[in-house]
Amino acid sequence: MDATDRRMLTALQRDGRLSVTDLAAEIGLSQTPCARRLSRLEADGVIEGYSARIDQGRVGLPVSIFIWVELERQAKDAIDAFERAVRGFDRVMECHLMTGSRDILMRVVAADLADFDRFLEEKLMRVPGIRSTRSSFALRTMVKRQVLPVG
Template sequence: MPKHPLDRIDRKILAALQQDGRLPNNELAERVGLSPSPCLRRVKALEEAGVIARYVALVDPASVDLPVNIFVNVSLERQVEARLDGFEAAVMARPEVLECYLMTGDADYLLRVVVPDLASYERFLKEHLTRIPGVASIRSSFALKQVRYRTALPLEHLG
């Protein structure tokens, strides 16, 4: 159950803004079947409740010379709080790391790293990732092709 109860109009607003975060309020209001003032109040309420976390521009990685995606499994020597916190702080400081997940299973962490080329990844690996205290093993998988990439969350389960 969501922290903030979402009705049909809220879900329509979220779906529209996930497709186009720059949608003008009057156009958004028309799409969801409201007049502009109540629509704006609902958007503000969704922002204040943290349902809408932020607005961003999605940049095409190839257009900014970042075509290489690597998924990195990292295992730590020991899963103690200090090591976990230290690892997380270290990867938070690296701009190449777009995503980091604490995992169950074989590896402790799964990272998504973007770089311009293999030499850049090698530098990142040697100069940063391998130097984080407590790292026991690193396994890298290179994405050959992006088949699907979405940022919009599916909202159908909400009703």
């Protein structure tokens, strides 16, 4: 990946709806080489896809909850089983395998406390192999970046 690829990625992170024509003009390439580079970045998996950023509060999911999960066992099969289960929960926005005393850190969205309680009772607490959980509610987001510093 060279400097031109990095400029392309920066421009697309700012505005994923750029046409190839506009992207080429912004980074100083003609359309055909720009389109070739774009196709290569997509094929190589550098660009994973395109999507709209949605304000979670405006769609009725204003609450973010961070949940630390400790598993009963840290064996690969137990971690894989947990991962398969939570992949099916649409409220789980992020789920990370962590180092330290807790195994998993998840970010979940909810409409309110009752909605979160339903998620816990009907989804998360039914996943086998969980030893304990600890939840923290985000009061506000202080920094949220969508643009990786690829430049």
